[in-house]
Amino acid sequence: MNPVFNMDAATMSPVALFLQADWVVKFVMGGLLAASIWTWAIIIGFSVRLKRTRKDMTKFERDFWKADDIDAFHKAEAERDLPSARVFAAGVREWRHSTAGGQIDKGGTRERLATAMGAAAASEIDRLSDRLNILATVGSVAPFVGLFGTVWGIMRSFTGIASAQNSSLAVVAPGIAEALFATAIGLFAAIPAVIAYNRFSHGVNRIEAALNRFADGFHTTLSRQLDGSR
Amino acid sequence: MERSEKIGLGVALGGHAVLFGLLSVGFLATPNPETLKQQPITVSLVEEVGKEAVSPTPNVEPAQSVAPEEGPPEDAAPPEPVEAPPAPKPDPAPPAPAPKPAPPKPAPEPVAKPKPAPAPKPAPALKPQPKKPTPAPEKAAPAKPTPAKPSAPAAKPAPAKTATRAAASAAKPTTAARGSGNSPTATASKPRGSRLGDDFLKGLSDRPSTSKAEAAPAAKMGAQAAADIGSAIQRQVQPCANRQVNPGPGASRIRVTINLKLNRDGSLAARPRVVGHSGVDDENSRYVDRVDDLAIASFVGCAPLRGLPADLYDVQNGWSNFTLRYKLPG
Numbered sequence: 001m002n003p004v005f006n007m008d009a010a011t012m013s014p015v016a017l018f019l020q021a022d023w024v025v026k027f028v029m030g031g032l033l034a035a036s037i038w039t040w041a042i043i044i045g046f047s048v049r050l051k052r053t054r055k056d057m058t059k060f061e062r063d064f065w066k067a068d069d070i071d072a073f074h075k076a077e078a079e080r081d082l083p084s085a086r087v088f089a090a091g092v093r094e095w096r097h098s099t100a101g102g103q104i105d106k107g108g109t110r111e112r113l114a115t116a117m118g119a120a121a122a123s124e125i126d127r128l129s130d131r132l133n134i135l136a137t138v139g140s141v142a143p144f145v146g147l148f149g150t151v152w153g154i155m156r157s158f159t160g161i162a163s164a165q166n167s168s169l170a171v172v173a174p175g176i177a178e179a180l181f182a183t184a185i186g187l188f189a190a191i192p193a194v195i196a197y198n199r200f201s202h203g204v205n206r207i208e209a210a211l212n213r214f215a216d217g218f219h220t221t222l223s224r225q226l227d228g229s230r
Numbered sequence: 231m232e233r234s235e236k237i238g239l240g241v242a243l244g245g246h247a248v249l250f251g252l253l254s255v256g257f258l259a260t261p262n263p264e265t266l267k268q269q270p271i272t273v274s275l276v277e278e279v280g281k282e283a284v285s286p287t288p289n290v291e292p293a294q295s296v297a298p299e300e301g302p303p304e305d306a307a308p309p310e311p312v313e314a315p316p317a318p319k320p321d322p323a324p325p326a327p328a329p330k331p332a333p334p335k336p337a338p339e340p341v342a343k344p345k346p347a348p349a350p351k352p353a354p355a356l357k358p359q360p361k362k363p364t365p366a367p368e369k370a371a372p373a374k375p376t377p378a379k380p381s382a383p384a385a386k387p388a389p390a391k392t393a394t395r396a397a398a399s400a401a402k403p404t405t406a407a408r409g410s411g412n413s414p415t416a417t418a419s420k421p422r423g424s425r426l427g428d429d430f431l432k433g434l435s436d437r438p439s440t441s442k443a444e445a446a447p448a449a450k451m452g453a454q455a456a457a458d459i460g461s462a463i464q465r466q467v468q469p470c471a472n473r474q475v476n477p478g479p480g481a482s483r484i485r486v487t488i489n490l491k492l493n494r495d496g497s498l499a500a501r502p503r504v505v506g507h508s509g510v511d512d513e514n515s516r517y518v519d520r521v522d523d524l525a526i527a528s529f530v531g532c533a534p535l536r537g538l539p540a541d542l543y544d545v546q547n548g549w550s551n552f553t554l555r556y557k558l559p560g
Contacts, residue, residue, distance in 0.1 A: 013253060037243055041235065041241070041243075042235070045234040049235075
């Protein structure tokens, strides 16, 4: 007997459980499996990106505050794919637009600078937390989907009892096992999703706070420049 | 899709494949899942049959130990002349037997003597005489009465023969018992079979025995056995029955007919079932349901019933499915 496709009734093999199941339960299982894979892909990708972003942002800000010439720094770093760099670039762009004319409205310029950098930061955070809602959805819905598969499978095995005219455990047990497998997959997908969602939203919040701090700092610098340039 | 997401997707796919592959080859499988076994149960449907003693009464009357008669009694043959010649030889004998076996015997006449001497016996006859005192008590003693009678002149030969028989039996205590047809005590009591030995024809009878060869009686549930089992169950249930609270006046008049399904070990195979009532009247009719519950509770409470005859468990009307009447105490 091929051990991988062990079709024995008393087996834990997920393949066997999947193949024995009803098509509705199969569909549920397949969906949940895909959700689980997608969840883990997001988790892995997100954690990598979050860590890298945080590191790069720290380094960028350190470099920024050390830089003597903002224009030179802008030329070197503004094109980087980094939230801080985007905010910085947005601020510099708005500064150049506002100071391009002869007459400078300081108050208006400050407001525009703040708005431009705030918008850039918000857009970066949106972009960053794009996948997070998938984790939230999987974490909250997967158990219900799995439960649906279980209920369906148990209903099916009970109708099986009725048609077999035999209520022995051997008749019921495989059906219920494969039905419960749907809930197991649902929880298997949902639990990491929920944990990752909480953890990543916390990480995104920290990045957002760091980004806002940087934007505020840059805004004060520009604002001081605005006053001094007069 | 960014590069990090691609990496994540690849890792997730690989991880899932590895995990499910491990589960498929029995990574977390139960080592030896107990196989579910079903014990087949034989079900026999038996229609209701009246409870009467159906087992045949075993006939214990033993066969009589009566031996057949050994042919018709016959009179002794008249003394033969041939035997006369030996007669002189035993001459010394006559005086000896005469005094000993029958002291009162008046008539051991010489006439008799020639007869007692059948040819084969002369030599032994002489020897035994000194021994006579010992055999005398067993055979000669019973023989005495007969010689006493023959004193009457009419039956002369008879005494003589008994005397000889006594002598003969004395000579050969064992073989002498086998009386041949020609030398028996004709007028004396018939030869009894017991003389042939106590165990001769043991167990046989000369008349048809009252015992009949029948198959061994099967254990069957008769009325007596049913009553015994019923009272045994009542006795064991009594402690639980005494614990029940009488729901109201007249409730103890209600008799509940209750059906028990029992296992072989005396435990209940199913919840007792009430199959009928009696003694319900206007006063206590509202307690019927309560009494039913109490009855069931009594039987459930004292459930494993002990000491019921095991051989009457699964016979027809056996106590595997037993119906009895229950009444609240008091």
